[in-house]
Amino acid sequence: MPRLKRAVLGVAMVAALTACGGDVHDRFRPSRILSVGDEYSYIDPATGAKYSVNRARSDGSYNCDEYLLWNQIVAADYGIRFEQCTPPDRNPDTRGQVLAQPGALAADIQAQVDNFGGFRDGDLILVQVGANDVWELFQRGVNGESWTALAEEARTRGRDLGTRIDEWTRRGARILVLDVINQGSTPEAGAVAQTVSNARTRLRELTSEFNKGLRQRVADVANRRIAFLRANDRVQVAVDDDQYNFDNRSAAGCTVSPATDCTQHTLRPDFDPNPNRREYIFSADRYLTPAMNHILGDVAVGLIDDFPF
Structure with missing residues (x-):
């Protein structure tokens, strides 16, 4: 699996503020990988x-071993496959x-x-969550609540x-946490903006406040067992700049919604879902294509490979 150049890791904020430069450490080998969060990490x-x-x-069945999510790429780097994506012959x-x-x-x-039965010492927990919080708070603002108060709630x-x-690490877990992708840049935000004024701006601001609260707390605890990846920066670079040279940076590549119904047969004519092709950033609604997942997964792998858990 190709790896992005190490230079891109400069945008990943490592939470281990107490780590000493040049320390020699053995690579952490998790006994299990648990992926928590929302749709961005979900496999039915x-x-x-x-x-x-x-x-x-x-x-008509799905082969989830192809068009990998970011968390599948991380797990595969450790030789682990998620049980939820078990081929019929395995x-x-x-x-x-x-x-x-x-x-x-x-x-x-x-x-x-808790519903899984808890975690144990030696687990690596992958965390990507918060997008649904942003949209819930946004809808409350549309319904008349104070945007200032909602921004504070997002930060909280x-x-x-x-x-x-941080509490999980004190019971033995290691954490890789991703921040929230700017929901204001998504096709779903573009659709809402047709009827709600300033929708993109409000969603961007709520995303920023949520990420600010998360980032500040991770920095405050200075915990060597938490690796922090600014996923939002990676996606925004793809949206705003030519570094990744995506052909379409705002529209959905899928012609159906929800994204769980999207396959290689329900795509726009100019969209090749091969992870190595840089054509669309977004699949459907607010979710990412295999190419963007591949970028995030590679950056995540590079971060935890070098992280002194």
Whole structure:
């Protein structure tokens, strides 16, 4: 699997502020990988459907081993496959578990872990959550609540998420946490902006406040067991700049919604879902294409490979 140049890791803020430069350390080898959060990390355990582009077989079933999500790329780097994506001819790998659920808020990740039976020392927990918080708060603003108060609530939710994952590390877990992708840049935001004034700006501001709270809390605890990846920066670079040279940076590449229904057969004519092709950033609604997932996954792998957990 190709790896992005190490230079891109400069945008990833490492939370281990106490780590000494030049320290020699053995690479952390997790006994299990648990992926918590929302749709960005979800794999349907019954169908293998993902909120991206799905590879459909000739019989209509999904091959979730193709068009990987970012968390699958991280797990594969450790030789782990998520049990929720077990091919028909393979035995389940119980070391990898997708606990993420559609619609989940930041406050829900504790229940995801608890319902699974908890974690143990040596687990690596992948965390990407907060987009649904942003959209919930946005809808409350549209319904008349104070945008100033909602921005503060977004920041508090991000800070609370940082506190939660810090508590997990004190019980033996290691954490890779991604911040929230700017929801104001998504095709879903563009659709809402047709009827709601300043929708993109409001969503961007709420995203920023959530991320600010999370980032500040992670920095405050200075925990060597938390690696922080600015996923939003990577996506915004793709949207705003020519570094990745995506052909289409704002529209959805899928012609259907939700993204779990999107396959290689339901794409715009100019969209090749091959992860190595840079054509569309977004699949459907607010979700990412295989190419953008591939970028995030490679950056995440590079970060944790070098991280002194």
